[in-house]
Amino acid sequence: MGYGLRKEVLGLEMYVAGKPISEVKRELGLTEVIKLASNENPLGCSPKVKQALKETIEEASLYPDASNYELKMAIAKNIGVKTSQVFCGTGSDLLIRVICSTLLNPGDESIMAEVTFSRYDAGTKLMGGKSILVPMKDNGLDIDKMVDSITDKTKIIWLCNPNNPTGTIFRKDDLERIIDRIPENVIVIMDEAYIEYVTDKEYPDSIALLDKYPNMIILRTFSKAYGLAGLRCGYGIANENMVKYFNTVAGPFDVNLFAQKAAVAALQDKEYLRTVQDTNKAGKDYLYEEFKKLGLEYIETNANFIMVSSKIDDKILFNELLRKGIIIRPGYLLGMPGWLRVTIGTNKQNEQFVKALKEILDEQLIINN
Ligand SMILES: Cc1ncc(COP(=O)(O)O)c(C=O)c1O
Known part of the structure; x- marks a missing residue:
């Protein structure tokens, strides 16, 4: 292989990070993109x-x-x-x-x-x-x-x-x-x-x-x-x-x-941190309710993201969400195929995500039946 690389380095796999917003905009010609893929804070910093x-x-x-x-x-x-x-x-x-x-x-x-x-x-x-x-x-x-x-x-x-x-x-x-x-x-x-x-x-x-x-x-x-x-x-x-x-x-x-x-x-x-925590808790409760309505299994979380079953192939769901300007993390990249990891966003982002999810699942389930 040349370069005298250490064998440990040759065996390593590149980390696949959440897709950046700019890349999705560029690739799909979108102007509005939200990222719920890397467990970042949707409110930004203090x-x-x-x-x-x-x-x-x-x-x-x-x-x-x-x-x-x-x-x-x-x-x-x-x-x-x-x-x-x-x-x-x-x-x-x-x-x-x-x-x-x-x-x-x-x-x-x-x-x-x-x-x-x-x-x-x-x-x-x-x-x-x-x-x-x-x-x-x-x-x-x-x-x-x-x-x-x-x-x-x-x-x-x-x-x-x-x-x-x-x-x-x-x-x-x-x-x-x-x-x-x-x-x-x-x-x-x-x-x-x-x-x-x-x-x-x-x-x-x-x-x-x-x-x-x-x-x-x-x-x-x-x-x-x-x-x-x-x-x-x-x-x-x-x-x-x-x-x-x-x-x-x-x-x-x-x-x-x-x-x-x-x-x-x-x-x-400290006050800002409390706002962040409260927003996350409210977003979590909202998403739990919506997942229940959609009949999607989810894992109860103590973090700012939720693992939810994808009902359809998670790779397909990931790509369809991307086309609607929403970046999440498909489970197949995380060792959990058939699941999605979604970061809890602002109220507006959570609503946009749920709306897109509903539309895609309705469409895909009709196609598959
Ligand atoms: C469990 C866990 N540990 C550590 C990190 C690394 O975070 P950072 O390097 O941004 O401090 C992450 C990032 O996603 C994480 O999920």
Whole structure:
């Protein structure tokens, strides 16, 4: 093959991201397109963030603070940990790679659910590790089976909570049941990218467990509820000794100046976050009702997206929705053919989506009968 590429790189598959709005407009000649494909925040970011971004323009010629000092202070204060326990990156996506690069040797195993965020698998394979995929239980993670799958070779266990793409969670008592069964030398990653949307009262307080379990890492992001996906900023919380190594492996300027300033401002606007959460809850209730009326099975979610059965081939439904200017994520790309993952949008977007869905299903079911 040439180039002297590492065999791990040759085996990797390119990540298929949600289609960008501009691409759909270009390809289909549409002027109005809505994207409910990548679990972004349909309300955008807080006005306080916009103001902070404007004020930052004058500093664009300067490198950002390599230590992320203000950002780490703001995060630490917000969740009640020490700044030395916090590490930041260009989205939690990069942190997944940093963690894999820091921990995995070729042949090491990392355990994950069969249907979960695909970047755990990619990060593992990049380092020559082996992904152990554990089948789902009731559309959620089978955390008992995941722990049963630990061997001498296991280095990492990835617990995505809420899980992308199913939106399911495991609760406090579930975590308490398994956590002591995980050996100290196995790193437990709690990926909580969607934590701000969780409505279940029994959701585990992972931060409270950090002191007792130094092998635990929590990942969170500003891309979802804080509406900063385009700026790329995520963070991890872990034992401070481990954090030192992650900071060594990560690049000094991974979090750019604008992302740092925006994230600090976002954490200060608690009222905006509440509006985001309320809008998501109302959208979720609306979509549940509409799915019921359409006779579509759905998985109850604790995130800002819902997995709903597609009734017809999900690839066809995806393309038909695209033609109507609505981008969603077809299940076949997520390991769940026959399903769609739709991000909960604004009221208007949700209504547009439901209207289009109804029209397509009516048409297609007539054609097929
Ligand atoms: C479960 C989960 N973790 C991590 C990420 C990465 O988010 P980001 O890199 O934008 O912080 C995503 C993005 O969709 C996700 O769904």
